[in-house]
Amino acid sequence: MDFTKLGGLVPAVVQDFSTDKVLMLGFMNQEALDQTRETGKVTFFSRSKNRLWTKGESSGNHLIVKDIISDCDDDTLLIKAEPEGPVCHTGADTCFNESNSDGIRFINHLEKIIKNRHEDPVEKSYTSSLFNDGINKIAQKLGEEAVELIIEAKDDNKELFKNEAADLIYHLLVLLEAKKIPLSEVVDILKKRHQSS
Numbered sequence: 001m002d003f004t005k006l007g008g009l010v011p012a013v014v015q016d017f018s019t020d021k022v023l024m025l026g027f028m029n030q031e032a033l034d035q036t037r038e039t040g041k042v043t044f045f046s047r048s049k050n051r052l053w054t055k056g057e058s059s060g061n062h063l064i065v066k067d068i069i070s071d072c073d074d075d076t077l078l079i080k081a082e083p084e085g086p087v088c089h090t091g092a093d094t095c096f097n098e099s100n101s102d103g104i105r106f107i108n109h110l111e112k113i114i115k116n117r118h119e120d121p122v123e124k125s126y127t128s129s130l131f132n133d134g135i136n137k138i139a140q141k142l143g144e145e146a147v148e149l150i151i152e153a154k155d156d157n158k159e160l161f162k163n164e165a166a167d168l169i170y171h172l173l174v175l176l177e178a179k180k181i182p183l184s185e186v187v188d189i190l191k192k193r194h195q196s197s
Helices: 030-039 103-119 126-133 135-153 158-178 183-196
Strands: 010-016 022-028 043-046 051-054 063-070 077-083
Touching: 022 030, 022 043, 022 077, 030 043, 030 051, 030 063, 103 126, 103 158, 103 183, 126 135, 126 158, 135 158, 158 183
Parallel strands: 010 077
Antiparallel strands: 010 022, 043 051, 063 077
C-alpha cells in the first residue's frame, strides 16, 4: 500500500460481505492494517483520537474481516466485513443512515441455520427431523410444496401463495444442504446463464 499520499494514511471503505452495502469509511495507517489482518477485526487510525481504534471496542459491534482488497493505485482499501450489530454510533445500520437488511441476507442466515441443524441436530427441530428422515423424504417434501404452490397460484389468495412460496424456498435450502451444495453455487449458474442470454 502507498501510505505516502495522505501523510501515512489510506481511506478504507467498509462494505458488508453479504449485502454489498457500504457501511462506513475510515482511515488506516500501516499499523492499523497490520492489526486488522492479525485480529480479523477492522481497526482504523482515528484522526480525532490520534491512535488505533478497533471498530466496536466500546459498543461490541465489531466488523469481522472477510476480505481486504486494494484499488488499482494501491492507495485505497476495500474491506469486506460482517457487522456484529449496527455500524454507526447513532445506532443506524450504516454511517450513511441506510438500512442494511434485505431478503438475500436473511436467506444466507437461514442457510447457516439449516446447515447447523444438519451438522448438530436438535431433538425437537423440524429441520433436523427432515435430515434424519433422509434425502428421499426431503425430496418428496420439496415436491409436495411445489405442487401446493402451483395450486395456490391458480387462486387469488396472495397470502396463501406467499406462504407456499416460502415453504418451497425453505425446503429447497434443506435439499441443497442435504446434497452439500451451497446456494451460492446455484446462484453462480444463474449468473452464467444471465451473461450468455
